Amino acid sequence: MKIRLAASALALGWALAGASAAPAAAEEGMWTFDNFPLARVNQTYGTSLDQAWLDRVREASVRLQGCSASFVSPDGLILTNHHCVVSCVQELSTADRDYVANGFIVATREEERTCPGQTAEVLTDITDVTDRVLQAGAGLEGGAFAEARAAEIARIQDEACGGDRRLNCQVISFYRGGRYALYKFRRYGDVRLAFAPEFQAAFFGGDPDNFNFPRYALDAAFLRAYEDGRPVATPNHLVWNARAPREGEPTFVSGNPGSTSRLLTIAQLENLRDVQIPVAQLQRSELRGRLLQYSQSSEEAARISVDPIFGLENSFKAFYGQQQALTDTAFMAEKRRQEAELRAAVAADPALVQRIGDPWTTLEEVQGRIENLYLPYRQLEANAGGGSTLYAYARSIVRVAKERAKPADQRRAGYSDADVERLSRQLGTERPIDADIEEIYLAFWLSKTREYLTVDHPQVKALLGDESPEALAERLVEGTRLADPAFRRQALTMAPDALAEADPLLAFVLANDEAAQAVRNDWQAQVSAPTAQAAEKIAQARFAVYGENQYPDATFSLRLSYGSVRGWTYRGVEVEPFTYMGGLFDRATGSPPFNAAEDFLAARAEIDPDIVYNFTTTNDIIGGNSGSPVIDAEGQVIGAAFDGNIHSLGGAYGYDGAVNRTVVVSTAAITEALRDVYDQPRLLEELGVD
Structure with a gap:
C-alpha cells in the first residue's frame, strides 16, 4: 500500500474496538489462513465460504519483494500494483527509452523482460513450530538467548527446504512471540514485466490525492513468472471478473501486510x-x-x-x-x-x-x-550505508567472509552454506x-x-x-x-584479508x-x-x-481480511465508494500532478466514462498489501488494493471500522484501459475477457 498523507491536518477519532488485547470486532483483522473466522464471516455476510475456497485463494496469492499480488491466468500472469514494479520499470529504462514516463507496453510474451532481483512466492504449507522455538531459548538470557533462538529457527528452515532452490522456508513469529509457524513457499526466481502503464496514469493526482478519495489512478501492472525459460503453469489462479463492484457486497483481500504494532505496550x-x-x-x-x-x-x-x-x-x-x-x-x-x-x-x-x-x-x-x-x-x-546498494553488497560480502572463517558450528545464524549460496545468486543478479x-x-x-x-x-x-x-x-x-556482478561473486569467495586489498569499499566496511x-x-x-x-x-x-480467536500483528506473511464495498461519513461529509473513468477528465487540469496521461487523453472518446475506476472497502490492510487481489464471495478478482484513505494512517496501531478504508483499482477499469487505451488484445484474451 502506498503510505501517503495529504497536506491537510487530521483530527483522528478512534473507536479502536478490540485494537489491542480483546477479540477483534467485525471487519477488523488481518487473519492467518489457518485461523480465519469462517463461521463469523458466513454468518455476517450470508456467504458460504469453506476450506476449499480458502485453499484456492491461498494457492493463487503471490508474495513479491515488499508487495502482494495474485496469479490471474493459467500461464503465470500476475496482477499487482504499478508502484510495486516501478523500480523494475526504472531499472529497465534508459535515457533513450523511459518506460516510467511512457509505460512498458509490448505486443508479445517474447518481449517481456526480467525484473532484476524480483521473486514470486506462493504459500504451500503452514506448520506450527512454537514448542521447538520456545524450548531453544529456555533458561538463557540476553545475547545467548537470541543466538540460541536464531540458530534453532535456521535449523528448522534448513530442514524444511533441504537446499531446494525452488523453495523458501521461513519461521514467522506471531502474536509478538506467542506462536511460531514454519511457512513454506514455492519460489519463482524469474519474474518478468509484462505490462505497466505510464507513471502519470498510475499516479494521477500525485501527493495531493494520496491517502485521499476520490481517486483516479490506474495503479496496476502485470508480471509473469517463468521457470526454465518458460511461463509457469498456474492452474490455481483467480478468475478475472471485469464487472463493476456493488455497494455493500462482501470483499476479501489476500496479501502480505508488512508490519503493525497493535499489540505493543x-x-x-x-x-x-x-x-x-x-x-x-x-x-x-x-x-x-x-x-x-x-x-x-x-x-x-x-x-x-x-x-x-x-x-x-x-x-x-x-x-x-x-x-x-x-x-x-x-x-x-x-x-x-x-x-x-x-x-x-x-x-x-x-x-x-x-x-x-x-x-x-x-x-x-x-x-x-x-x-x-x-x-x-x-x-x-x-x-548503515543510508540506503546505498553498494554498501549493502559490501557488508554482506564482508560478513560472509568473517563467518566462513569460523568452524561451521560456530557461525551465526544466517551464514550456513545454503545461506551463502542464496546470497551468491542474489549478488550475481545484474x-x-x-x-x-x-x-x-x-x-x-x-x-x-x-x-x-x-x-x-x-x-x-x-x-x-x-x-x-x-x-x-x-x-x-x-x-x-561492486557494481559488477562478476566481481561481487568473486569477492564472496575471498578471505577477509584479501577483501581489504581488493576494493576500497570492501576495505572501508571491513x-x-x-x-x-x-x-x-x-x-x-x-x-x-x-x-x-x-x-x-x-x-x-x-x-x-x-482465548485464541485473535488475529496477530502483521509480519509480511499471507493474511486474509474481510469487509465490504462501502464509503464513509466524516464530520458530516458523506464520501461515496466509487469514482468513474469519466471523472478523470473532469479532475484533470493539465498541470502536474493533475495532468492526465497522454495515452488517456488520446483515447478519451473511446473510454466508457461510466466504468467504475477506483472504489473503497472496509477491509483492514496496511503497507505490504499493495497489489493484493480484492476478491468477491465467488473467489473472483474484482480489483487490486493500492492505498488507504487518510483515516487509515494510524492502522499500524488500531482499526476504526467507521472510517478506515481500503482504496482499490477495479478490474473493470483495468480491462477498459487494456482494451481502449493500450490496445492489449493478448492480455485480454489471456484474462478471458471478450
Missing part, C-alpha cells in the same frame, strides 16, 4: 513516538530535500531519481501518519485503558501471575535502554546502479552519523578519518568494483565492521532478547484472558 508506543520516529523522520525529510535538489540538475537526474524520491516520500508519510495517531489523546487513552484491562485480568489470576510475572515493567525498563542505544545502533548498524544516487546516500549517512554521534565519537573518527563525508563517499563509489557488530550485539542483548521474552509472556496473558 504503552511504554513501547511512547518510545516510538518520542525517540525512534522523530529521528528517522528528520533524516527522511532532509534526504528528500537532497534528492529533490539533485533531480533538478538535469533530465537524466530527474529520470533516475523518480523511484528513490517516490519510495522516500512513501516512508515519510507512513510514519507521519503513525505519529499523528500516537500523539492523539483519545487514541492513547484507549490504548491505556485496554492495557490496564488486560493487566487487571492477569493480576486477578494468581496462577497466571506466577507463570508470566510482570512483563510490562520489563518492557518499561527496556525502553530506557533504547534511549541510550538507539542512535549508535541506527547509525552504525541498522541504517542490475543498474546509479553512482550519483549512491554518493548522495553514502554522504548523507556519513554526515548524519557525524552530526548525531558527534565529531569526537571514536567510531565517527574511524569512519571519516581526515575526509569529509562528501569526499569519502565520492572516493568509495568511484573506486569500488575496517568498521567490528564496531558495528559490537553495537548490534549490545542491542540484541539489552533490547531484542528481553523484548522478545517479555512479549511472549504478554501473548500468553492474552491467550489466557481472551
Whole structure:
C-alpha cells in the first residue's frame, strides 16, 4: 500500500474496538489462513465460504519483494500494483527509452523482460513450530538467548527446504512471540514485466490525492513468472471478473501486510513516538530535500531519481501518519485503558501471575535502554550505508567472509552454506546502479552519523578519518568494483584479508565492521532478547484472558481480511465508494500532478466514462498489501488494493471500522484501459475477457 498523507491536518477519532488485547470486532483483522473466522464471516455476510475456497485463494496469492499480488491466468500472469514494479520499470529504462514516463507496453510474451532481483512466492504449507522455538531459548538470557533462538529457527528452515532452490522456508513469529509457524513457499526466481502503464496514469493526482478519495489512478501492472525459460503453469489462479463492484457486497483481500504494532505496550508506543520516529523522520525529510535538489540538475537526474524520491516520500508519510495517531489523546487513552484491562485480568489470576510475572515493567525498563542505544545502533548498524546498494553488497560480502572463517558450528545464524549460496545468486543478479544516487546516500549517512554521534565519537573518527563525508563517499563509489556482478561473486569467495586489498569499499566496511557488530550485539542483548521474552509472556496473558480467536500483528506473511464495498461519513461529509473513468477528465487540469496521461487523453472518446475506476472497502490492510487481489464471495478478482484513505494512517496501531478504508483499482477499469487505451488484445484474451 502506498503510505501517503495529504497536506491537510487530521483530527483522528478512534473507536479502536478490540485494537489491542480483546477479540477483534467485525471487519477488523488481518487473519492467518489457518485461523480465519469462517463461521463469523458466513454468518455476517450470508456467504458460504469453506476450506476449499480458502485453499484456492491461498494457492493463487503471490508474495513479491515488499508487495502482494495474485496469479490471474493459467500461464503465470500476475496482477499487482504499478508502484510495486516501478523500480523494475526504472531499472529497465534508459535515457533513450523511459518506460516510467511512457509505460512498458509490448505486443508479445517474447518481449517481456526480467525484473532484476524480483521473486514470486506462493504459500504451500503452514506448520506450527512454537514448542521447538520456545524450548531453544529456555533458561538463557540476553545475547545467548537470541543466538540460541536464531540458530534453532535456521535449523528448522534448513530442514524444511533441504537446499531446494525452488523453495523458501521461513519461521514467522506471531502474536509478538506467542506462536511460531514454519511457512513454506514455492519460489519463482524469474519474474518478468509484462505490462505497466505510464507513471502519470498510475499516479494521477500525485501527493495531493494520496491517502485521499476520490481517486483516479490506474495503479496496476502485470508480471509473469517463468521457470526454465518458460511461463509457469498456474492452474490455481483467480478468475478475472471485469464487472463493476456493488455497494455493500462482501470483499476479501489476500496479501502480505508488512508490519503493525497493535499489540505493543504503552511504554513501547511512547518510545516510538518520542525517540525512534522523530529521528528517522528528520533524516527522511532532509534526504528528500537532497534528492529533490539533485533531480533538478538535469533530465537524466530527474529520470533516475523518480523511484528513490517516490519510495522516500512513501516512508515519510507512513510514519507521519503513525505519529499523528500516537500523539492523539483519545487514541492513547484507549490504548491505556485496554492495557490496564488486560493487566487487571492477569493480576486477578494468581496462577497466571506466577507463570508470566510482570512483563510490562520489563518492557518499561527496556525502553530506557533504547534511549541510550538507539542512535549508535541506527547509525552504525541498522541504517548503515543510508540506503546505498553498494554498501549493502559490501557488508554482506564482508560478513560472509568473517563467518566462513569460523568452524561451521560456530557461525551465526544466517551464514550456513545454503545461506551463502542464496546470497551468491542474489549478488550475481545484474542490475543498474546509479553512482550519483549512491554518493548522495553514502554522504548523507556519513554526515548524519557525524552530526548525531558527534565529531569526537571514536567510531565517527574511524569512519571519516581526515575526509569529509562528501569526499569519502565520492572516493568509495568511484573506486569500488561492486557494481559488477562478476566481481561481487568473486569477492564472496575471498578471505577477509584479501577483501581489504581488493576494493576500497570492501576495505572501508571491513575496517568498521567490528564496531558495528559490537553495537548490534549490545542491542540484541539489552533490547531484542528481553523484548522478545517479555512479549511472549504478554501473548500468553492474552491467550489466557481472551482465548485464541485473535488475529496477530502483521509480519509480511499471507493474511486474509474481510469487509465490504462501502464509503464513509466524516464530520458530516458523506464520501461515496466509487469514482468513474469519466471523472478523470473532469479532475484533470493539465498541470502536474493533475495532468492526465497522454495515452488517456488520446483515447478519451473511446473510454466508457461510466466504468467504475477506483472504489473503497472496509477491509483492514496496511503497507505490504499493495497489489493484493480484492476478491468477491465467488473467489473472483474484482480489483487490486493500492492505498488507504487518510483515516487509515494510524492502522499500524488500531482499526476504526467507521472510517478506515481500503482504496482499490477495479478490474473493470483495468480491462477498459487494456482494451481502449493500450490496445492489449493478448492480455485480454489471456484474462478471458471478450
